[in-house]
Amino acid sequence: MAVxxxxxxxxxxKIGVARHRGIDIIVNEVSNRATPSLxxxxxxxxxxxxxxxxxETSNFRNTVGGLKxxxxxxxxxxxxxxxxxxxxxxxxxxxxxxxxxxxxxxxEQRQFSITQLTAMYLGKxxxxxxxxxxxxxxxxxxxxxxxxxxxQRRALLDAAQIAGLNPLRLINDTTAVALGYGIxxxxxxxxxxxxxxxxVDVGHSSTxxxxxxxxxxxLDVKATAYERNAGGRDIDHALVRHFxxxxxxxxxxxxxxxxxxxxxxxxGCEKVKKVLSANAExxxxxxxxxxxxxxxxxxxxxxxxxxxxxxxxxxPGPIQQALTExxxxxEQIDTIELVGGGTRIPAVRAKIQSVFEGKVLSTTLNQDEAxxxxxxxxxxxxxxxxxxxxxxxxxxxxxxxxFHWEHQPEEPNDETELLVFPKxxxxxxxxxxxxxxxxxxxxEVAYADPAGLPxxxxxWIAKFTAKNVSPNENGDHSTVRVRTRLNxxxxxxxxxxxxxxxxETDEPMQVDAEGAEQQPKKxxxxxxxxxxxxxxSTSLDxxxxxxxxxxxxxxxxxxxxxxxxxxxxxxxxxxxxDMRGRLDERYVAYxxxxxxxxxxxxxxxxxxxxxxxxxxxxxxxxxxxxLDALKKLGDPITGRYKETEQxxxxxxxLRETINRYMSEATSADEKYAHIDDKDRQAVVEKCATIxxxxxxxxxxxxxxxxxxxPVLTAADVLKRKDEIIYFATPILTRPKPKPPxxxxxxxxxxxxxxxxxxxxxxxxxxxxxxxxxxxxxxxxVD
Numbered sequence: 001m002a003v004x005x006x007x008x009x010x011x012x013x014k015i016g017v018a019r020h021r022g023i024d025i026i027v028n029e030v031s032n033r034a035t036p037s038l039x040x041x042x043x044x045x046x047x048x049x050x051x052x053x054x055x056e057t058s059n060f061r062n063t064v065g066g067l068k069x070x071x072x073x074x075x076x077x078x079x080x081x082x083x084x085x086x087x088x089x090x091x092x093x094x095x096x097x098x099x100x101x102x103x104x105x106x107x108e109q110r111q112f113s114i115t116q117l118t119a120m121y122l123g124k125x126x127x128x129x130x131x132x133x134x135x136x137x138x139x140x141x142x143x144x145x146x147x148x149x150x151x152q153r154r155a156l157l158d159a160a161q162i163a164g165l166n167p168l169r170l171i172n173d174t175t176a177v178a179l180g181y182g183i184x185x186x187x188x189x190x191x192x193x194x195x196x197x198x199x200v201d202v203g204h205s206s207t208x209x210x211x212x213x214x215x216x217x218x219l220d221v222k223a224t225a226y227e228r229n230a231g232g233r234d235i236d237h238a239l240v241r242h243f244x245x246x247x248x249x250x251x252x253x254x255x256x257x258x259x260x261x262x263x264x265x266x267x268g269c270e271k272v273k274k275v276l277s278a279n280a281e282x283x284x285x286x287x288x289x290x291x292x293x294x295x296x297x298x299x300x301x302x303x304x305x306x307x308x309x310x311x312x313x314x315x316p317g318p319i320q321q322a323l324t325e326x327x328x329x330x331e332q333i334d335t336i337e338l339v340g341g342g343t344r345i346p347a348v349r350a351k352i353q354s355v356f357e358g359k360v361l362s363t364t365l366n367q368d369e370a371x372x373x374x375x376x377x378x379x380x381x382x383x384x385x386x387x388x389x390x391x392x393x394x395x396x397x398x399x400x401x402x403f404h405w406e407h408q409p410e411e412p413n414d415e416t417e418l419l420v421f422p423k424x425x426x427x428x429x430x431x432x433x434x435x436x437x438x439x440x441x442x443x444e445v446a447y448a449d450p451a452g453l454p455x456x457x458x459x460w461i462a463k464f465t466a467k468n469v470s471p472n473e474n475g476d477h478s479t480v481r482v483r484t485r486l487n488x489x490x491x492x493x494x495x496x497x498x499x500x501x502x503x504e505t506d507e508p509m510q511v512d513a514e515g516a517e518q519q520p521k522k523x524x525x526x527x528x529x530x531x532x533x534x535x536x537s538t539s540l541d542x543x544x545x546x547x548x549x550x551x552x553x554x555x556x557x558x559x560x561x562x563x564x565x566x567x568x569x570x571x572x573x574x575x576x577x578d579m580r581g582r583l584d585e586r587y588v589a590y591x592x593x594x595x596x597x598x599x600x601x602x603x604x605x606x607x608x609x610x611x612x613x614x615x616x617x618x619x620x621x622x623x624x625x626x627l628d629a630l631k632k633l634g635d636p637i638t639g640r641y642k643e644t645e646q647x648x649x650x651x652x653x654l655r656e657t658i659n660r661y662m663s664e665a666t667s668a669d670e671k672y673a674h675i676d677d678k679d680r681q682a683v684v685e686k687c688a689t690i691x692x693x694x695x696x697x698x699x700x701x702x703x704x705x706x707x708x709x710p711v712l713t714a715a716d717v718l719k720r721k722d723e724i725i726y727f728a729t730p731i732l733t734r735p736k737p738k739p740p741x742x743x744x745x746x747x748x749x750x751x752x753x754x755x756x757x758x759x760x761x762x763x764x765x766x767x768x769x770x771x772x773x774x775x776x777x778x779x780x781v782d
Contacts, residue, residue, distance in 0.1 A: 002137045003383045004129045005375030006122075007173065008144065008156075010068045010233070011204040012036045013121075014369055015129050016376030018386055023376045025369045026132045033369070035128065038065045039120050041105040045562040046555060048124040057263045060089040062103040067121055068145070069205060070099045070114045071159065072152030072457070072538075079455025083229055086237060089259045098155070115155050115540070116548055119162035123556065126163060138166045141379035143371050146172040146208060146398055147226045149453055150461045150491045151538040157489060158540045162548045168382040170489040174199050174210035175221060175395045176374030177339055181365060182214045183377050183391045191215040196222075196328055197335045200319060200352055201371075202342030205231040209319045211326035211333075218392040223325035223424070225318035226398075228454055232273075232342045234311045239269035242307050243284065243297060251293050261290040276301050277344050305347045315351045323355070325424070330356065337362050339370045395427040397486060400448040401461065403433065405441060419448055421486050430485045430495070436477035440469050443482070445492055464535040466497050480531060497531040561620065568623035573610055575627060576603050579634050589706045590640040599633045606630060640706060646714040647701075654694060654721045661728040662687045674736045683728045690720050 003018035012034040015026050028035045030050050038052035040063040047055055056063050066087055073080055075094040085092065091102040095113040102111050122142075129137045142160065144153060153170050160167045171179075177199050182188065189195055194213035201208040207227040213220045243265055244255040255261045268286045275282035276299065284297045305312070323330070336356050342348050344367070353361060366373070378393075380386040401421040420431055435441065443466075447459040464482070472478045483496040502524050540548075580603050583596055591599075606626050609615040615622075664672065665683035672680070697712040704711060 001139065001383065001385050002129065002133050002135055003376065003379045003386055004137055004140045005176075005372055005377070005379045006125055006140060006142045007176070007369070007372035007375060008068055008142050009034075009037055009204060010066055010206075010231075013125060014372040015125055016369075016372040017129060017133060018376055018380040018383075019133070023373045023380075025372055026129065028128045029131075035125065036065075037067055037121060038063055039067075039117050040064075041103040041110070043104075043107050045559045046105070046120065048120055049128075057260055060259045060263065062090060062105070064088070064090050064101050064103070064117055066205075067114065067118045071118050072149065072155040073099050073114070073455065074458070075099055077456040079228075087233060115159045116162065116552070118156065118159035119548065119552055120555075122160055122163040122165060123552065126165060138164070139168050139379060139383060140165050141169045141171055141375045141382070142167055143173040143176050143375050144170050144490075145206060145226065145228075146174055146210070146224045147206075147228060147454060148490070149399065149447070149457050151457060152454075153489055153491050154537060154539045157491075158545060161545055162552055164549070167489070169378055171375055171378050172210075172221075172224070172395055172490070173371045174201060174208050174224060175212075175219075175393060176371045176378065177201065177337075177365065178210065178212040178214075178219050178221070178374070179377050179391070179393060180370050180374035181337065182212075182219045183389065185214070188214050188216045191218070194220070195334045196326075196332055197337060198319070198322070198333055198356075199337050199339065200343065201340040202315065202338075202345075202348055202352075203231050203340040204233050204342075205229070207231060207315050207318055207340075207342070209322040211322050211328065217390050218394070220394045221396045222328070223322045224396065224398060225321035225325065227314045227318045230311050230314040231340075235273060235308045235342070235345070236266060236269050238308050238311060239272060239299075239304075240266050243269065243295075246297060247289070247295050250297075251295060253290055253293060253295075255289060258290050264289050265295075272299055272304075273345070276304050277346060301346075308347065312347055312351050315348060316355050319352065319355045330359070333359065335362055336360070337365055339365055339367045341368060343367060395490075397421055397423065397425045397427055397490065399423060399452060401425075401486070401492065402446060402448040403484075404444045404446065405435075408437070420484065421492075425486060427490055428485065428487050430483060433482045433484065435466075435480045435482065437466075437469050437480055438471045438477055440465065440467050441480075442466075458538075460538075462492050462494075462535055462537040464494050465533060467532045467534070469499075469531060472501070482533075492537070494533065494535045497533045499529040499531055501527045501529055565618075565620040565623065568620050568627065569610070569618075572606065572623050572627045572630075575630055575634075576607050576610070579603060579630070583637075587637050587641055590644070591637045592707050595633070595637065595707075599630075599637070602630055602633055636709065640708075640710065643710045643713055644706060647710075647712065647717075650714045650717040650721075651694065651698070654690075654717050657721050657724055658687045658691050658694075661724055661732070664732050665728070672732065675731060675734055679731045679734075683731055686724060686727050690724055693720065 005016040005023075007014045007016075014034050016023050017026055025033050027033050028050060032050065035049040036053040038049065038056060040047040040052035040055045040059055042055070042059065042062070052063055056065075066084060069084055069087075070080065074097060075092060077099075080092070080099060093100045093102045093111050095111050098113050098115065100111050100113040101117065102109060104110075126137050126140075140160065142156065144156060148156075148170075156170060157167055178197070181197065181199075194215040197212050197214060199208075199210050199212065205228075207230045208224070209226075210224040211222045213222055240262065241256075244262075247253055247255055253261075255265050264286050268284050272282045272284050279301070281298060281300045282304075284295075284299065286295045289295045323333075333356070336352075336359055338349070338352065338361055343352070343363070349361060377388065381388045381391070400419055400423045402417050402419050404417040407416050418433070420433070421429070443464040445461040445464070447453055447461065450459040453459060464484075466480060466482070469478055469480055479500040481496075481498055481500055482494065485493050485495055487493050580600065583591060583600065609626065661683055665680045665687070694717070697716075701710055701712040
């Protein structure tokens with residue numbers, strides 16, 4: 001069973017695994033520790049992650065990114081239109097009420113919801129982890145922004161399920177960072193005097209801040225705050241707009257009208273941003289940006305900071321809000337930890353420093369990987385196969401949640417709503433609500449402050465319906481208790497509904513001292529009777545999840561077939577070119593003229609077929625068949641070469657084995673003295689026989705030309721080596737026989753000094769305290 005944590009990012013994601021008594025951030029198929037959060041569609045297959053990144057510029061109409069920003073949103077969300085569309089080139093469409101994209105896949109127009117696209121990407125991360133761990137991956141913990149709502153969290157859970165994953169927890173990214181920080185600390189204080197740490201995360205698309213109290217074995221999130229649209233991509237976008245305006249005047253080109261030109265400019269701006277983090281000035285050079293124009297410019301750090309001023313101004317806001325909501329004074333803050341790539345920008349650090357005047361900003365955590373490490377720790381804590389030091393987390397809810405129900409006519413004072421989980425409520429937590437009802441009833445769950453939610457996200461969360469509720473036996477209201485939970489994922493669930501019934505029962509009759517029976521007393525007993533209920537949320541219906549699972553499995557199988565086919569095609573092409581070149585170089589002494597002529601002709605035929613219309617788009621089996629036919633001609637040649645290369649080494653190994661066992665069998669060493677001479681002679685004879693065979697075969701092989709199959713093969717030599725070992729080892733490692741026991745005749749044993757009696761306790765000597773009898777010794781039991 002694998003333990004995997006994923007930092008799900010807007011630009012890219014990182015995967016952590018628990019192994020070797022620690023946490024490793026693993027690399028993908030091209031040895032990068034971060035995998036681009038992209039899904040691309042082509043005429044033959046899907047490309048995900050690194051493969052999609054290589055197609056981002058050329059296949060921009062069918063490449064989708066920013067999955068984290070769009071999941072759980074609808075097409076009419078104003079934030080999608082005003083912000084997210086600036087960072088996408090694929091066509092937005094509505095798919096069953098959620099954001100989706102229309103792409104050209106396998107030569108036809110297809111529509112996929114953002115939940116499906118996220119499932120595709122999570123499946124890629126699953127495969128990367130499985131390849132690294134050499135085992136299947138199921139259990140996983142995924143980071144999410146703390147500002148994610150119930151609908152966004154449920155959409156991500158659905159995506160994970162479609163990808164065949166079992167999310168043990170969705171953990172807020174700032175909480176994951178805090179966990180990675182605290183769980184490794186051995187010097188945390190007692191609970192009455194906690195250490196207060198502020199975590200500031202400036203990522204690719206947003207800025208987050210959390211205030212966390214640490215004490216021995218636990219962390220408590222005291223406050224969190226977010227600026228959803230202030231991150232690295234907003235800085236990049238400001239630079240792109242600036243240079244696009246400059247080039248419009250300088251070169252008379254409209255860069256933003258061409259997605260390819262925009263991609264080239266964005267890549268150049270990314271380099272400028274990095275250079276300006278350490279230098280006062282940076283050049284910009286974009287070759288053939290559009291219309292065969294090579295665009296150049298320069299930017300000073302002062303100009304750069306003015307361009308991004310609108311982004312910088314939004315960074316202190318969430319930090320100040322989190323500090324205010326935590327109720328802590330600045331002097332009560334012990335440490336400020338910075339994470340996220342954006343905190344490397346001097347201007348960003350200066351804005352953060354302006355909030356914490358007089359305090360040092362710390363970067364002891366890995367700024368890029370801290371959240372992935374924390375998520376992996378969280379997965380290890382929830383996994384039964386890993387032992388992790390006890391460490392409890394108490395996260396908080398970012399939004400207040402209220403429950404609403406219809407007014408009951410017979411209850412004039414009946415309230416119709418209740419704030420059940422206020423902002424800052426501990427996660428996870430369970431609450432019980434009591435209702436007095438004579439009939440079935442419904443509860444609607446929604447966010448209490450819709451204006452505080454991201455964009456235009458629907459505040460509705462869930463609907464609960466209690467069934468089979470009727471008046472009690474007295475015709476009065478029945479007491480119905482409903483248990484609801486804000487669970488580990490940060491989503492609402494309903495766990496139980498029951499009637500609380502009080503019944504009177506007779507206590508057993510008692511007899512008094514005079515033998516008279518007393519009247520039985522009445523005893524009240526409270527009973528719980530389960531109430532059937534149903535509830536619905538924004539999660540996909542199980543039938544829809546299964547349908548998407550089947551579609552994903554079909555696409556996955558099709559992708560694998562395409563990749564396997566391409567692999568076999570490449571293997572055939574590689575064999576043609578490698579073998580042709582080596583026939584005149586490495587293999588020249590090992591091939592007969594006729595063999596060479598036949599093989600060269602076959603190689604040419606294969607090459608001609610490969611670049612024909614038929615070979616360009618053939619099946620996997622066709623490439624395998626062609627390659628097997630070539631290897632049938634080429635393997636005898638390569639085999640002769642390999643035998644020559646290996647022969648010297650294996651012959652040396654056999655000689656060494658013969659000499660060693662021959663030496664041991666004829667040794668005068670005392671440790672071999674107990675071995676029978678006949679057996680030792682058998683070892684000598686076995687070594688001599690095989691040595692003679694070896695010399696004869698070497699002589700025969702030396703007379704044969706290199707272009708003829710060898711008579712002495714490496715396999716034969718190693719077989720003879722094993723033959724000696726298996727024959728001689730049992731003889732030469734035979735243990736010495738134990739010396740025979742000598743028994744003393746009864747009654748002739750020389751008595752020991754004194755009057756010692758077997759199994760009897762001796763009297764103490766003069767001045768010696770009597771010894772206590774000893775019982776059995778104790779053993780430590782794990």
